[in-house]
Amino acid sequence: MCMGSALRSGPCFLLGNFPIPSISATPSSVIPWNGSVKILCQGTLESYLYQLEIRENLTYRVVEKKLGFQEVAEFVINHMDTNTAGRYQCRYGKEHRWSAPSEALELVVTGLYDKPFLSTNGGQVAMPGENISLRCSSAHVSFNRFSLSRPGGATLSRHRDARLQGDFTLGPVNLSFSGVYMCYGWHSGRPYVWSAPSNALELVVTGTTSQDHTTENWIRLGMAGLVLIVLLAILAENQLGPQVIHQKDQQDLPDLSWSRQESQTEWTFRLTPKDHQGYS
Template identity: 40%
Template structure:
């Protein structure tokens, strides 16, 4: 009986007294948030900062691009926020990004759940083309409204000048 008790204690010892880091992050740590400055839609040549914010202080952050298994950029900071700088972006740098964080008590290859995806769009043309197109649309909409107003006015005027027996 004593031998069985000793064997059970020896099998439980590694589970209770381990110095190794966990291989997966605890589920109680929520995913981080990823944002872009100045915007998620930019023209080529603009500097973009991607900011990854963890729900609590972390010691390392990683930025991933969709389709890549290895981190695109790494930051080792003891903070809740890490910034990733993309200088003079090109259309090839557009795409879907997400970030993760790591804690000191996690194994080095373990990352948090990924943030929601951030879509970075690097356009060849930005805002002057859109402004011109929107002005044309607004002008056409104004012409349609004026035309409808004129038709309503003619209709009202024609009803006022109709003979007395024809009125509804």
């Protein structure tokens, strides 16, 4: 059977048993009002038709099509607003058949409401293994949903059924939790329309883990071994040095040998080298 309204203006494609495409957004799926975003739909090298769709309740609406053999198709939204925010999916066609749709990609537009305030109940510095509690609050707008995110990254958590504030717990934390965090407020009736971003809150996770200690211990052992080798070399040089010097100096010292004359009882000393034989 055909895909109904999705292909009213095109040929009738059947559903094929193809790999499911993947969909992503760059630079982020959270876009400020009037900002631009690029949607990437990845299929196969044999794909010659791509289709971007936006979900509307139980059905969907075709947004744009791309024709041409390519593994990845790019769709650009130049101006994000409340009409372009929503849940997107894509699919590709080959061999006169359509793939199944991708998973949903949620595009959110921000800046429609005043920004909330992000704070931490404890300090902004934590040790690995600890938990960090954050609070997103609004003094002027009665949001019933709050979201915590990092700039350029995915939404980390969403707090539901809140009134004026949302509490988030991060942890147990490690060094990767260090960075800048922001939060947004929104209403459950308009899940893809968020407030302006809150103030940026920087968290720092400091200290070392057991793996870090092991690495440091190996470094210390290596340095100790190097110092030991240097000390042994110095000691060996000090022991061999005087012997070499003594052997060299002996060549310049007189050779005090003695001989007993057959007819005399006196001792005769001979001085060497040859230039001193005149004194014998």
